[in-house]
Amino acid sequence: MRVQITRRGATIDVSASEMKELQRQFHEECCILFKEFVEPAMLVQLQAKIADAGFYDKHNVDVGDEVRMRSDPAGSALEFMMNDPALHAFVREVTGIGPIGAYQGRVYSLLPDTGMMSDWHNDMVAGRLATMVVNLSTAVYSGGLLQFKRVDSDEIVKSIHNTGFGDATLFKIDHSLKHRVTPITGAVRRTMYAGWFLEKPDFMALLREKLDAHSVGV
Amino acid sequence: MATLRIRPDIVYREVDGVIVAFSLESGEYVSLDDIGTDIWRLIERDGKVEQVRAAMLAAYDIDEVSCDEELSSFIAMLQARGLVTLDERA
Numbered sequence: 477m478r479v480q481i482t483r484r485g486a487t488i489d490v491s492a493s494e495m496k497e498l499q500r501q502f503h504e505e506c507c508i509l510f511k512e513f514v515e516p517a518m519l520v521q522l523q524a525k526i527a528d529a530g531f532y533d534k535h536n537v538d539v540g541d542e543v544r545m546r547s548d549p550a551g552s553a554l555e556f557m558m559n560d561p562a563l564h565a566f567v568r569e570v571t572g573i574g575p576i577g578a579y580q581g582r583v584y585s586l587l588p589d590t591g592m593m594s595d596w597h598n599d600m601v602a603g604r605l606a607t608m609v610v611n612l613s614t615a616v617y618s619g620g621l622l623q624f625k626r627v628d629s630d631e632i633v634k635s636i637h638n639t640g641f642g643d644a645t646l647f648k649i650d651h652s653l654k655h656r657v658t659p660i661t662g663a664v665r666r667t668m669y670a671g672w673f674l675e676k677p678d679f680m681a682l683l684r685e686k687l688d689a690h691s692v693g694v
Numbered sequence: 695m696a697t698l699r700i701r702p703d704i705v706y707r708e709v710d711g712v713i714v715a716f717s718l719e720s721g722e723y724v725s726l727d728d729i730g731t732d733i734w735r736l737i738e739r740d741g742k743v744e745q746v747r748a749a750m751l752a753a754y755d756i757d758e759v760s761c762d763e764e765l766s767s768f769i770a771m772l773q774a775r776g777l778v779t780l781d782e783r784a
Contacts, residue, residue: 485707521703525718549721553705556716556723560707680709687714687725 479566482515486560498570506624507634507647508570513610514642518557523614525550526583526667534584540593545583554581554669558608559679567646567673573605578679581671583612586620586660594657596625599649603675610644610669618662622647624655638668696743697781698769704777706734717776724775729754733768737778743769 478489490498501508514522529550531543545551558579568576586592599607609622616639624634624647638645647655649672660666700706706715713726713734726734732753736746743765750761772778 483702483705517702518705521718525703549716549718552721553716553718556705683709683714683723686723687709 479510480513480515481518481557481560481563483518483521483557486557486563486566488562488566490566495569499572502570502646502648503572505634506650506653507622507636507645509636509638509640510644510646511640512642513644514557514612516642519612519642522550522553523612525553526612527614529583531585536594538595539597540595541590542584542586542592542594545585548583551581551583551669554583554610555579555679556683558671559683561680564673567606567608570646571606571648573673574675576605576673577676578674578682579608579671580674581608581669583667583669585665585667586657587665588617588660588663591659593659594655596654596656598627598651598654599672600651604649604672605675606646606673607649608644608646608671608673609638611638611640611642612667612669613639613641613665614667615664617660617664617666619658619660620666621658622655623658624653627652627654696783698737698741698743698746698772698778699781700734700737700778701776715777719776722775724777730768733765743780 477491477494478487480487498508525548526545529548530546532546534542534544536542558581564576567573622636622638622645623632625632636645703718704715705718706713712728713731715724733746733750736749747761747765750756750765751758756764769780773780
């Protein structure tokens with residue numbers, strides 16, 4: 477199986493039995509981990525840009541603090557790669573969600589020794605269909621576990637340590653579920669590209685507007 | 695023989711039948727037209743300018759002088775926008 481965003485577009489190579497297993501994982505375990513979701517060579521390029529980008533403090537009400545990357549080409553490149561129709565079709569097949577207009581996300585970090593974390597929340601905002609989080613960290617962090625529980629219980633039903641470089645988690649948005657990210661415990665920052673597959677806006681329409689002014693050829 | 699290479703910090707794919715490229719360096723999108731897309735595919739496959747030129751002459755109703763002018767101008771545009779590098783010695 478290969479599910480990867482590359483500099484040339486998304487590569488989706490999934491057999492029928494693998495698709496069945498992904499669907500089962502998503503619906504029964506609420507979360508799927510994709511190894512090397514970002515093509516390694518492209519990941520290096522993105523990490524280099526992110527290392528030079530500015531970050532600012534961001535407080536997310538009832539969730540927690542993070543540092544968020546300012547507007548940067550790395551964010552735009554990720555957005556372009558995540559809004560590949562082939563990837564959207566794959567995500568829809570796995571999750572059973574309705575038509576995807578766009579994936580929108582932000583690059584952010586949780587810093588060590590700051591208490592930064594994301595407390596229990598459910599991502600439930602109108603128009604959000606599913607969540608995807610890509611690990612852009614340049615070293616293996618400690619702590620920073622992505623955990624899930626049911627709203628009516630304190631039992632952790634799933635815990636994922638997404639430390640593989642370029643690995644991604646795809647998970648369910650549901651009233652019955654909550655998730656959190658535990659604080660970083662070591663000295664390495666945890667940097668992620670996190671966002672949602674959304675009903676709208678229509679990324680392709682927005683892209684075509686941008687391109688109208690930049691069409692060139694022979 | 696001069697060789698064109700797509701820079702490693704370029705993200706691209708086909709959108710509505712033409713190549714759309716995004717540069718991590720400049721933060722700009724570039725959309726190629728049909729012929730530009732054909733040439734991009736040739737660069738992707740091989741990159742040797744002579745091969746690209748030969749393929750253009752075979753595919754389009756164009757004389758050698760016009761072909762050279764158009765190709766030079768297109769390569770210059772790709773370089774100016776940071777999409778490709780041109781190695782004269784390769």
